[in-house]
Amino acid sequence: MEKMVYNFSAGPAMLPVEVMKQAQAEFRDFHGLGVSVMELSHRGADYMAVAAEAEQDLRDLMQIPDNYKVLFLQGGGRGQFAAVPLNLMGINAKADYIVTGQWSKSAVAEAEKVGDVRVLEGLKTAEDGRQGLATSWALDSTAAYVHYCPNETIEGIEYNFIPDTGDVPLVADMSSTILSRPIDVTRFGIIYAGAQKNIGPSGLAVVIVREDLLSQACPQVPGILDYAAMAKADSMLNTPPTYAWYLAGLVFKWLKAQGGLEAMGERNKAKAELLYNYVDASDFYRNEVHPSARSWMNIPFQLKDDSLNDAFLKGAKAEGLLALKGHRIVGGMRASLYNAMPIEGVQALVAYMDKFAKQHGS
């Protein structure tokens, strides 16, 4: 019997076991062709079918309207930090950026290379002193777009609402929340995501862009980040990351088989509640984010005594609970509960946390 391992890495993250088994089985012989899918020309019919099917499955899952293009690009989320201003600031070089954590802050740094960026505060202190979210901003109605990050992977802060930006296109870095539940794509001008959390392996970014936003690029936009050129070339202006795209396609099929995003949303809510409820009831662990702003995907938690952190991690690893160390900015622990993490993984984590607390508790 296989040793059970649960990988809580924030990204690159675990992929669904069924997907990994299929990928391994056909690794060297894809559909009887005698070669790996990664050895196929991206211009050949066999690979083109893989690519098109992945796109269609994503369109089905997210109910992406026909007036949106779906791009499969290289460069991850940080590539898109540059691509968004380079594609949207060609006519009007100013934008509003709502900053809620490290990732939205990093997006600002890239946008400032291209145009004028106004930073708006995404955080506010909730009534009980914990971190909460601002719900309205003095937005610039003449900005080219408003950018925000619906889920901050490091801080574990997530929007449970979509900001209202009026007629100004809303751009969202959904790297760590895409596909975790249904979302109304029509509320967005651009949705983008690095793949290595909820989509597939690292080295791929998915971009969903409304067609009317494809004609305002800066002339200096590099080809690999040029949405209009990539849309025209079906994301094959250059050789795409074919294997990552293929694996993303397997993940999309797996999500359909699980019942789609409604079903995933219910599961992800249940997984997150299991952990938050345990933490809130505990006097050994704590989470410092206000409940209204808590992430379903990335859950940081602190032990009551930081000097126990190493022992906690060592014991967790021995039980097959991996990659729980928190980001250095936040410290403590972090459990990432992306789609591929089964509820059994969260149950095993809570059981271990409880055992550890009793061993070292007050």
Add this chain to the structure above:
Amino acid sequence: MEKMVYNFSAGPAMLPVEVMKQAQAEFRDFHGLGVSVMELSHRGADYMAVAAEAEQDLRDLMQIPDNYKVLFLQGGGRGQFAAVPLNLMGINAKADYIVTGQWSKSAVAEAEKVGDVRVLEGLKTAEDGRQGLATSWALDSTAAYVHYCPNETIEGIEYNFIPDTGDVPLVADMSSTILSRPIDVTRFGIIYAGAQKNIGPSGLAVVIVREDLLSQACPQVPGILDYAAMAKADSMLNTPPTYAWYLAGLVFKWLKAQGGLEAMGERNKAKAELLYNYVDASDFYRNEVHPSARSWMNIPFQLKDDSLNDAFLKGAKAEGLLALKGHRIVGGMRASLYNAMPIEGVQALVAYMDKFAKQHGS
């Protein structure tokens, strides 16, 4: 017994059979960790060791001096078409580009977005009327750099010498020739290559850059293309394409086990000569490149009657000889004979070509 298949794709191309077997075997359990290498955090010790070992093996293979940085980036060769001018034109925004075929031409288009590009003719007509290479140019001694493409994948034209550019840094797009034989790295300011030909799967670019060239970037260079920032972060300014990097590392180890680049050079020469000699002796097939400019890696050839092309390809596929269709610009056939292609593949191709010629010949 496994069906023998030889994949002549120009890229994504075949990978060494031994590499693919190892990758498949450890696909879901890397070094007993219970997870795939693609599910490891790039910041963790397990993956960092993979990354560092790949770099060291490449340094050993190519004898890369200590004053060169080695970067593992996203965006492929076309990403580097943009990265080179963005990293080198910040102080002096002009460069010379030697154009020998489609790829060096595409590099010009990206560089023109950044600065002044002077195009120099890389081709000349040889004495016998076939395509040969220019051997000297009126170079601008005040240019920021000279760019060329030592092997043009589409046309099958390859430099058998390194252009002398004096004190001006020489930048080479080696996508389809890197690792095919020993090369004197010290002759270059920058060597770059998309991985999907002689290094690994698509979605990765390797850049070898002399340290003194890291301080002349344009301020607007996107982070994912910023050599200095990437060098400082060991290519992990953002999440790198971890699985492609790992596979590249396996290929580097395989190359070492084959005897390194001296041994590969001898093999690649022998493979290419086998096919060229057959074509030259045939009155059914022809190659239109002058012998002094012929590529070892990509060998286009024409049938004497284009109307036989489809029958040729169909028969080849039936014998397990795949992806021989030539690029649409050149037409006819193209056999790419990268490192992973064994001589047995070329022997099988020549045997099939001979049989086909006899069936359809004059």
